[in-house]
Amino acid sequence: MRIDLVVGVRPNFMKVAPIIHALDARIEAGAAVRYRLVHTGQHYAPRMSAEFFEQLGIPEPDVNLGVGSARPAEQAAAIMTRYGRVLHGTGADLCLVVGDATSTMASAIVASTSGVPVAHVEAGLRSGDWTMPEEINRIITDSITTFFFTTSTFANENLRRSGVPADRIFYVGNTMVDSLLANVHRLERPGLWHDLGLEASRYLVLTLHRPSNVDSRERLRRLLTTIGACADGVPIVFPAHPRIPADVLTAGGLPPNLHRVAPLPYLEFTFLVANARAVITDSGGVTEEATVLGVPCLTVRDSTERPETVTTGTSLLVGTDPARFRPFFARMLAGRWKRGAVPEKWDGKSSERIVAALEHLFSTDRTVASSSGRRARPTPGWP
Numbered sequence: 001m002r003i004d005l006v007v008g009v010r011p012n013f014m015k016v017a018p019i020i021h022a023l024d025a026r027i028e029a030g031a032a033v034r035y036r037l038v039h040t041g042q043h044y045a046p047r048m049s050a051e052f053f054e055q056l057g058i059p060e061p062d063v064n065l066g067v068g069s070a071r072p073a074e075q076a077a078a079i080m081t082r083y084g085r086v087l088h089g090t091g092a093d094l095c096l097v098v099g100d101a102t103s104t105m106a107s108a109i110v111a112s113t114s115g116v117p118v119a120h121v122e123a124g125l126r127s128g129d130w131t132m133p134e135e136i137n138r139i140i141t142d143s144i145t146t147f148f149f150t151t152s153t154f155a156n157e158n159l160r161r162s163g164v165p166a167d168r169i170f171y172v173g174n175t176m177v178d179s180l181l182a183n184v185h186r187l188e189r190p191g192l193w194h195d196l197g198l199e200a201s202r203y204l205v206l207t208l209h210r211p212s213n214v215d216s217r218e219r220l221r222r223l224l225t226t227i228g229a230c231a232d233g234v235p236i237v238f239p240a241h242p243r244i245p246a247d248v249l250t251a252g253g254l255p256p257n258l259h260r261v262a263p264l265p266y267l268e269f270t271f272l273v274a275n276a277r278a279v280i281t282d283s284g285g286v287t288e289e290a291t292v293l294g295v296p297c298l299t300v301r302d303s304t305e306r307p308e309t310v311t312t313g314t315s316l317l318v319g320t321d322p323a324r325f326r327p328f329f330a331r332m333l334a335g336r337w338k339r340g341a342v343p344e345k346w347d348g349k350s351s352e353r354i355v356a357a358l359e360h361l362f363s364t365d366r367t368v369a370s371s372s373g374r375r376a377r378p379t380p381g382w383p
Contacts, residue, residue, distance in 0.1 A: 002033075002035075002093045003092065004035070004087075004111070005035050005038065006038045006103055007039055007040070007061075008041070008067075010052060011101070011283075011285045012099050013052040013056060014056065014175075015121060015175045015179070016121075017058050017179050021057065023355055034383065036063065036092070038063045038064075038086065038107070040075075040103040040106075040107070042068070042069070042101065051265040051266075052265065055183075062383050063086055065082040072133055075102045076102050079110075080109060083110045084114070087111065093116070094117050094118075094362075095119070096118075097118065098120075100125065100135075100141070101137065108145065109140070117147065118144060118145045119146065120141050120145040120149065122150070122155075122174075123141075123148035123169075124150045124154075124164075124169075125151070125155055125158070127303045129302070132212075135305070142164075147168060147170065147357070148164060148168055149170050151343075152343060152344075154308060156169055173345030174288060174343075174345070174346045175351050175354070177347075178350050180270065181347075184270075186267055189268070189271055190268035190269075192237070192261055202234070202235070203235040204234055204279070204280060205238075206237065207241070207282070207286055208244065208281070208282050210282045213282050213300060214241070214244050217245055217247070217248050220244065220245070220248050221248055221254075222322055223300070224254055224255070225253075225254065225322075227258070227322075228256075229255060230325050231255075232329075232333060234257060235257050238261065239262065239269060240262070242263070273290060273293060276295055277333075279297045280300060282301050284306050287313070288313075288346075291308075291309045291315060292342055294314060295314060296338075297309070297316070298325075298329070300320060308343040312341050313340040313342070314338065314339075315340075
């Protein structure tokens, strides 16, 4: 069984790392499986890519498509063209994609149209918000997926309602949590801890990256100003995503308790989250990490594709209207935030379940085995 693992952006790296480790363990035990890591190159700066690979123990990519930064449609076109050439030349028995990035959707399309089955890790997530590019990516990817690996019962129900057969849905848990639990004992205090005079539970962490929150300079400035004011002087550490307009952060007039810093490597960023009083974010992945770490999370969105972080975890949707933020901040600062729990199967063993399921499917499912075998191309170019 020859598996392409496709990654493109920083969240993908945390999701695929434990799958790689689970595959390595099976290969060492003599399993007849090989994998090839395909990096689309969307996130390529050291702190957005190379340092994550090193800290998470991910090997150098076998293939780097080098698409770089561009508009989503341009990125998708480049990924499809370049990954298409890879599959045409060396083939694969399975394309495994994670999350909801442009790389997820584009590589799934190429694999499906090349006759290669697609496995989608984090399948079935839905926010219902079609203004989010990620929602479109999820829907397209799931419409051409063969094997659906899910993180929650909510995702299972979404897939069943869309007509996916129950025997193609595998409720395995959350591979991002696998990475978190595997590395929580290795977290590193960043140098900025002393530079900013931070103390545990006496600062907030802020992340923003969604187009609806950061692409409008006026809206972004209003968000930052309001968040800073609602924090009532508590320091806010803000690792600025590369898509945030630099002029907003350098023009002056931002709250003095808002400390903009460069993007941080995985172990340092997670250390900040684990020791924060609370997290303010529009990232789905950060809401999951905050839930597992038991850190209050104010999610700057009107909807979420991860409702378990709200119903079970530590997150609350505070909306996107800054005028409505203060009651949530007051509740958090007063120590009256809800106590969350860890969702079912978020236990650090999701990747092992995925690999076990794939081995079983390829050894017992005649449709899959004959399909992949019939379309597989020669093996040169495989590691």
